[in-house]
Structures are given as C-alpha cells and as structure tokens.
Amino acid sequence: MEHKTISKAVISRLPRYYRYLGELLEDGVERISSNDLSLRMKVTASQIRQDLNNFGGFGQQGYGYNVKYLYTEIAKILGIDRQHNVIIIGAGNLGQAIANYANFEKRGFIIRGMFDVNPQLIGQVVRGVKIMNLNELEGFLKEHDVQIAALTIPKTEAPAVADRLVKAGIKAIWNFAHTDLVVPEDVVVENVHLSESLMRLSYRVCSMQDEEEKEKAKKES
Amino acid sequence: MEHKTISKAVISRLPRYYRYLGELLEDGVERISSNDLSLRMKVTASQIRQDLNNFGGFGQQGYGYNVKYLYTEIAKILGIDRQHNVIIIGAGNLGQAIANYANFEKRGFIIRGMFDVNPQLIGQVVRGVKIMNLNELEGFLKEHDVQIAALTIPKTEAPAVADRLVKAGIKAIWNFAHTDLVVPEDVVVENVHLSESLMRLSYRVCSMQDEEEKEKAKKES
C-alpha cells in the first residue's frame, strides 16, 4: 500500500470512523453513504470521502460503502488487525485500569508484563499478568519481543525509564506521565496528558459561564 | 476580559505552555523570550507570540515575558485559579486513579464525591472521599454545588448516566467512556478516548515499521 505521509488530522479521525462503523455493524447495517454517516457523526460528508480516499477507494458510486468491508479496511490501516505485545510500567491504579480494559486484547494489544518498584505490588497478578520488579525490565525484554510500553509512572521517573525502554529496544511509548519525553526519531511517543485535558475542560466551563453571565446582563439592561 | 472565540488549537496549547512555565518557575528562571521558549518546546516563536496575544500583551519589548506573571495569567485564562467541585462516576481503577492524582487539587479541582453501583466498592474511602451508591446521585447534587463530573464507567451505561447528570445540573462532563455523549449545548463534554489514542499509536508504530522495511529493501537493491 502506498503510504504517503497522511496528515495527522486524518489519522486522528480514523479511530472514530472505526468506532461508528463497529456500531453500525452491530446494528446489522450493511451499507452506508458518506452522507448518512456524516449525519450520525456530525462531520461533513465531504470530509469522510476525502479522508477515506487517502487510503484508497473503498466505496462504490451509487451504492455507498459496505460497512463490514470498510470496517476491516480501517482496521488494517490502523494496524489493529495485527498483534502488538505490550508491557505496562507502573502498576498503580492507572496501570491496572489499562490492564483490565478487556477490549484492548480484542484490538490485538496483548499485555505481556507489568512492572513496578512498589514491593506491595510486586508479585500480584492483574488479569493473569504478574507484576514484576522494575529491575527485571531489561532481562524480560531480552526474552520477549515487545514493541509497545505504556508508561503510567510519576513524571519525575518517566524520562529515565523511557531511556531504559528505548535502550532495550521498545519501539513505541504510550505516555501517561505529565512530561514530554525525548526519544530517537524512530521511536513513537503517543501522549495522554490527562491534566491538560482537564485544563481544557476548565477553560471551556469558565468561558461558558462567562458567556451566560453576559447574556443575562444583556437581558437585564 | 474580551473573550472572543479563540480557536480550539490555541486553547489546546495553553496547558502545555503552562506546564513549561511551571518548570521554568521551579528552576528559578525569571524571564524568557518567545525564542528561548520556542527552542525548549519545539514550536515556533511566532506561534507562541500569536497564541498569547489572543488574550492580551503579556510581554515587554526588549525584555521578553516575566515567567511568574505569565504563569499566573495563563492560570487565570484556563480558569484553574478558581475552585471547581468535581464528582467521579465510576469508582473502578480509572476513577480511583483520578481521585488519587494529587495535583488535581493543586489546580483547584476538588473531589466532592465518588459513585458506583458495585456493592463491593460502595462505602470504601478513597483519598478521604467516600464511594456512594449511584442511586444517591440526585440527592447528593441537590445538597452540593458541583459543576464537573468525571465519567469512568462502561460505554453501555454512559449515555443514561450523562442524561441524569445533565438533569441534575452538571455543567461539564469529563468523559472516559468509549462513546460520544449527546448533551444540551450549554453543557461541556471533554472526551478522553483512550482506545482511540492507542489506535493512533498503533498506526504510527506500523507505518514506522513499514518505512524501515522500505529503507532496508532499498539498501539491499
């Protein structure tokens, strides 16, 4: 497949298409037009067609898109038809929340190990996965072929652990630590900065309140 | 303050500026130019100046920006100088992870209650917050002035609970459920779709691998 560089915005939207198509599939819908999908998803039909055409012509004129076919094609594009081996660094609540999320396995993400420094956690088993001592990390990665590491540890520890992960051959870091990681260019970092998300929420709540107060003031005058 | 509609892209970047300024402050840096900050953050100096000027002139020609002043001004813009009362719906691992994140309180987000349907969890205390039965939700919200609800429950339950929250006067939902919520236009929803984040990671890992294989093939030919 010709993978020219597809814009980040397009990639961002693919998982959402995938989710809606999965729901349509569950509802037994066989085909859908870009227009019908656009109404459900509240995006323009034009954007849907443009986005999909980055990867090929999945539709048929006069018919629309076959839901099941498009669903599996997007899975291929996203690489969730393959298996990914994952480890989780940090077995606190967040790490365990990830480990317990059943759908990850369904999408091909298999959790091979969890690591922590807390002696209270080491040895415990979460969803069939044993929590190991962080100092066993390098040994474990020598024995097992793991590409992805989820990093759910405090930001103070994150850069050092990220370095160790990269040295041990990890190719992607799913970073929940509240800091930016510096890694070689062939290593992928996907950030989930929850505190930033919360601040955006805060901004929007406050500006909503401000607006409403303004409206109110207008009415009163 | 004149809050014209600021673009979403700008708002998205503010928390990151805030984080870097906080680090500079900790390091005892008094002032910084847009250029120096741009080098640290790997964005253009032009963008920093444009972004900040949406909210007012915080800098000084020939001097740059006063770190402490800019830090507190961004806090004001984001609304994290005020207090927000928060409840958490869903006291599983993810809900508890949020409850345990100490910095949230530092940013003015005070957790007033947690709710769940699991009898094993109800009655437990997490970081001084009692887990209540979800059927006590409406009563609780009548007694307490809460604006924000974090929703860490399965997607099947999310829409119904979101409706209840809106009816009970909640003004913002921090949505971790893997579904889009439909709410009135004066209610804010900030989505954290972890599965979508993981799929983006998957895409990037795979296309990185593809690239490397192509490079390799090229060398061999």
Added chain:
DNA sequence: TAGATTGTTAATCGATTAACAATC
C-alpha cells in the same frame, strides 16, 4: 436508462509562519 453516490478537482477558509515596525 435514471438515480444515487462516489472519487476528485477547485474554491474557501483557517491556522501557521515570516517579517518588521513599535517600543521597552
């Protein structure tokens, strides 16, 4: 064949970057 809907080109819109006059 007629109707529907895609794939794709062209037009518009918005966001980013560059440039520079204003000013500390």
Added chain:
DNA sequence: TAGATTGTTAATCGATTAACAATC
C-alpha cells in the same frame, strides 16, 4: 542611544468544504 524582543500585519501553507464529472 543601541540592542533586543514584542505585538501585529502580511504571506504562506494546509485543511476543510463545495462542486461536479465519472460511474455503479
């Protein structure tokens, strides 16, 4: 005053939307 750096306008770039010919 000279140097530095902002605030802001203008230029560029990229992403979204509109339009329509191609075609099922």
